[in-house]
Amino acid sequence: MTQPSPVRRRVDPRAERAARTILTGQRPRLLPQPVAVAVNGRRRDPRALRAAALVQIQPRPRYDWARDAASAGATAAVGIGVAATPAIPLQVIAEPAYLILAMLDRPGGEVSEHDRQVIAAARLLADAGGGAVVTVSTGSGDALAEAGSDRHVALPDGWADDYVPERRAAAASALMAALSPRHILFPDSPDGGDVARRVAAAAGERLFAGVQSLGPDRATRQSAGGSLEAGHRPTRLMTVAVDAFPPLDGVRHEARPLDLAAPVMAGEELPPRLGGARRLAVDPDALSLSETDFILSAGNGVTDWQSFAELGEALGATRAGSRVVCDAGHLPRERQVGASGMVVSARCYLAFGIAGAPQHLQGITGVRHVIAVNTDLHAEMIKRADLSIVADAQAVMPALIRLIRERRHA
Amino acid sequence: MLDVAVLLSIGRHPVSGRARRAATDAQALEMALALRPRRLTAIHAGPPTDGEALRAYLGMGLERLTHLVLSEGADPVEPLIAHLRQFDPSLVLTGRQAEDGEGSGMLPYLIARGLDAAVVPDVVRIGPADAPNSIPGAADLVQALPRGQRRALTATGRFVATIHPSAPPARASAYGPARRGVIEPVAAQATADLFLSDCEHRPWRPKPKLMRVKRGGSALDRLKAATESKSGKGQLLVNPTAEAGALAIYDSLVEQGMLP
Numbered sequence: 166m167t168q169p170s171p172v173r174r175r176v177d178p179r180a181e182r183a184a185r186t187i188l189t190g191q192r193p194r195l196l197p198q199p200v201a202v203a204v205n206g207r208r209r210d211p212r213a214l215r216a217a218a219l220v221q222i223q224p225r226p227r228y229d230w231a232r233d234a235a236s237a238g239a240t241a242a243v244g245i246g247v248a249a250t251p252a253i254p255l256q257v258i259a260e261p262a263y264l265i266l267a268m269l270d271r272p273g274g275e276v277s278e279h280d281r282q283v284i285a286a287a288r289l290l291a292d293a294g295g296g297a298v299v300t301v302s303t304g305s306g307d308a309l310a311e312a313g314s315d316r317h318v319a320l321p322d323g324w325a326d327d328y329v330p331e332r333r334a335a336a337a338s339a340l341m342a343a344l345s346p347r348h349i350l351f352p353d354s355p356d357g358g359d360v361a362r363r364v365a366a367a368a369g370e371r372l373f374a375g376v377q378s379l380g381p382d383r384a385t386r387q388s389a390g391g392s393l394e395a396g397h398r399p400t401r402l403m404t405v406a407v408d409a410f411p412p413l414d415g416v417r418h419e420a421r422p423l424d425l426a427a428p429v430m431a432g433e434e435l436p437p438r439l440g441g442a443r444r445l446a447v448d449p450d451a452l453s454l455s456e457t458d459f460i461l462s463a464g465n466g467v468t469d470w471q472s473f474a475e476l477g478e479a480l481g482a483t484r485a486g487s488r489v490v491c492d493a494g495h496l497p498r499e500r501q502v503g504a505s506g507m508v509v510s511a512r513c514y515l516a517f518g519i520a521g522a523p524q525h526l527q528g529i530t531g532v533r534h535v536i537a538v539n540t541d542l543h544a545e546m547i548k549r550a551d552l553s554i555v556a557d558a559q560a561v562m563p564a565l566i567r568l569i570r571e572r573r574h575a
Numbered sequence: 576m577l578d579v580a581v582l583l584s585i586g587r588h589p590v591s592g593r594a595r596r597a598a599t600d601a602q603a604l605e606m607a608l609a610l611r612p613r614r615l616t617a618i619h620a621g622p623p624t625d626g627e628a629l630r631a632y633l634g635m636g637l638e639r640l641t642h643l644v645l646s647e648g649a650d651p652v653e654p655l656i657a658h659l660r661q662f663d664p665s666l667v668l669t670g671r672q673a674e675d676g677e678g679s680g681m682l683p684y685l686i687a688r689g690l691d692a693a694v695v696p697d698v699v700r701i702g703p704a705d706a707p708n709s710i711p712g713a714a715d716l717v718q719a720l721p722r723g724q725r726r727a728l729t730a731t732g733r734f735v736a737t738i739h740p741s742a743p744p745a746r747a748s749a750y751g752p753a754r755r756g757v758i759e760p761v762a763a764q765a766t767a768d769l770f771l772s773d774c775e776h777r778p779w780r781p782k783p784k785l786m787r788v789k790r791g792g793s794a795l796d797r798l799k800a801a802t803e804s805k806s807g808k809g810q811l812l813v814n815p816t817a818e819a820g821a822l823a824i825y826d827s828l829v830e831q832g833m834l835p
């Protein structure tokens with residue numbers, strides 16, 4: 166490999182041209198190849214010097230200016246080579262000094278953001294003294310390795326779908342007795358917080374609810390309606406407030422199934438006093454926009470309001486609109502999405518005839534899946550969307566209604 | 576038909592700090608009044624200075640209210656259980672989390688353990704949801720879930736229900752009934768709450784909001800991830816027939832789990 170010399174020759178275009186000129190015939194002619202000309206040895210090439218001093222590129226560039234230029238090539242190549250394979254080292258805690266239990270929600274089988282934050286909080290306690298984080302949830306632990314789980318206890322699969330909080334609390338109490346963990350953390354979510362309070366009441370222990378900051382010798386929470394901060398040594402049972410801890414990133418732990426001496430799922434003994442749980446159908450238009458999961462939205466490109474209403478009903482989606490639509494009175498003001506309306510966090514946003522003004526897009530930053538229908542290929546909404554259809558909204562809406570009705574009856 | 580007890584705590588206005596009726600406790604009282612029980616017991620446990628704020632509950636149409644008088648900093652759980660045992664209610668309604676004091680939301684669970692009752696959190700309706708085939712001896716309840724969803728369930732035997740903020744709103748408190756209502760003070764013995772006095776308290780200072788920034792990559796990548804909503808690398812259909820467009824939307828919605 167030829168390394169560029171740190172000293173570059175000085176270019177003298179006139180001298181080069183003179184060297185290439187052949188004076189034969191009537192007019193001067195130029196040779197196609199440049200001929201070597203005199204070099205000005207004093208000129209420095211800062212780019213080449215910098216490249217030679219570069220030791221490492223990832224995670225940020227580092228330079229070693231004291232090195233001699235001759236050995237530069239080899240080391241620089243190594244630095245780049247390492248950067249190309251960013252493998253996260255596996256962290257193994259073979260002999261944990263103590264255990265921290267993280268009881269996760271996993272709503273619908275997915276590891277939620279709040280679950281990751283609970284594991285991050287548990288790591289704060291575990292890493293302070295060589296402890297291990299044991300996650301407890303339904304489903305396998307594979308998805309939890311990157312979140313920071315060392316060991317995993319899988320609850321029976323059937324528990325994911327039915328709501329029997331007493332059974333979960335019994336399982337947590339049994340694990341608490343079997344593993345004697347130093348701390349047990351729960352998410353402070355409606356379900357997780359409920360189970361945590363059941364466990365605390367059954368064990369007769371104090372629950373430190375809604376932890377906002379955590380260290381090995383101090384935990385804090387909001388009390389007195391949020392006006393005071395209460396600090397205490399971490400208690401055995403704690404719930405972790407939402408968005409208090411950043412989820413871990415760039416770590417890899419084992420999440421190995423924990424072998425328990427005896428099965429601890431003894432929750433079946435006493436018949437649960439709560440039962441027959443089932444989801445109720447809710448009227449989507451009665452939900453506020455910030456609460457709903459599925460929004461059907463109309464912009465100035467919609468003129469067929471009859472179809473729009475029918476489509477909302479057929480999809481079971483909450484109807485909303487851009488400011489132009491609400492100003493014109495087609496929808497009430499509280500159905501306006503955007504900077505001066507509602508900021509929504511729905512999972513799915515189906516937009517008909519919306520141009521995608523910045524004020525509108527600000528309202529849908531939190532939306533996961535956007536579908537846009539617009540006649541203008543260059544609309545901002547089309548760029549934002551995960552599925553974009555360049556077509557007339559007045560034609561697509563009735564076609565979609567027909568399709569949904571067909572599939573429902575089939 | 577029922578014997579209902581409501582536990583009422585003193586709320587605190589989030590800005591002015593003035594004592595008032597606690598929001599979800601007032602909703603619990605509203606629900607208790609709407610159930611038209613055979614006997615309704617409303618109980619508050621706290622220091623004698625709480626009396627004036629309790630009148631806001633009386634103004635909702637409650638005739639009398641029991642005030643278990645405790646010393647400052649005492650744990651209200653034991654006296655409340657002892658008092659509730661005398662009445663033996665089949666249903667105890669409470670708020671979700673107190674607006675003052677520790678506010679850990681543990682009290683309903685401790686009461687339920689003391690009375691050997693079930694706990695149902697986040698209730699928005701008591702009574703048959705839509706199904707008439709209810710089991711005798713069981714109560715039909717509707718619970719509020721995140722994202723505006725609702726869940727119906729049944730509870731057998733005695734239970735403690737905590738009320739969710741999206742339950743029916745509490746009626747306004749009227750001045751006349753608030754003055755006419757009777758607060759019955761009952762002296763009670765309680766131990767001091769040692770855990771609470773062990774905590775150090777200081778004014779809450781808002782923390783910076785947690786941002787979900789992507790780590791790694793170049794500064795430009797991180798800036799983009801933090802400021803841009805999403806780079807559009809989606810699927811694009813240009814001028815399909817209406818049917819083809821509708822089918823693409825339909826498939827995408829099914830994939831997202833929005834349609835069955």
Ligand SMILES: Cc1cc2nc3c(=O)[nH]c(=O)nc-3n(C[C@H](O)[C@H](O)[C@H](O)COP(=O)(O)OP(=O)(O)OC[C@H]3O[C@@H](n4cnc5c(N)ncnc54)[C@H](O)[C@@H]3O)c2cc1C
Nearest residue numbers: 464465466487488503504505506518520522539540541558
């Ligand atoms: C201070 C301020 C605050 C604002 N706040 C908000 C806010 O909170 N929310 C908000 O939405 N706006 C807000 N706006 C207004 C915003 O700037 C835009 O004017 C508005 O969002 C545009 O709405 P639109 O996309 O529905 O209409 P238009 O901009 O008129 O766009 C209509 C779109 O429909 C398409 N179209 C036309 N015909 C059809 C058809 N037959 N089929 C399919 N597509 C068709 C067009 O190609 C076009 O892209 C605010 C503005 C200001 C100044």
Ligand SMILES: Nc1ncnc2c1ncn2[C@@H]1O[C@H](COP(=O)(O)O)[C@@H](O)[C@H]1O
Nearest residue numbers: 582620669670672673678679680681682
């Ligand atoms: N001192 C009290 N007297 C009566 N009820 C109370 C008292 N403290 C709490 N409660 C009830 O218990 C609920 C939860 O309180 P907490 O566990 O303190 O967050 C409140 O909403 C009230 O309904």
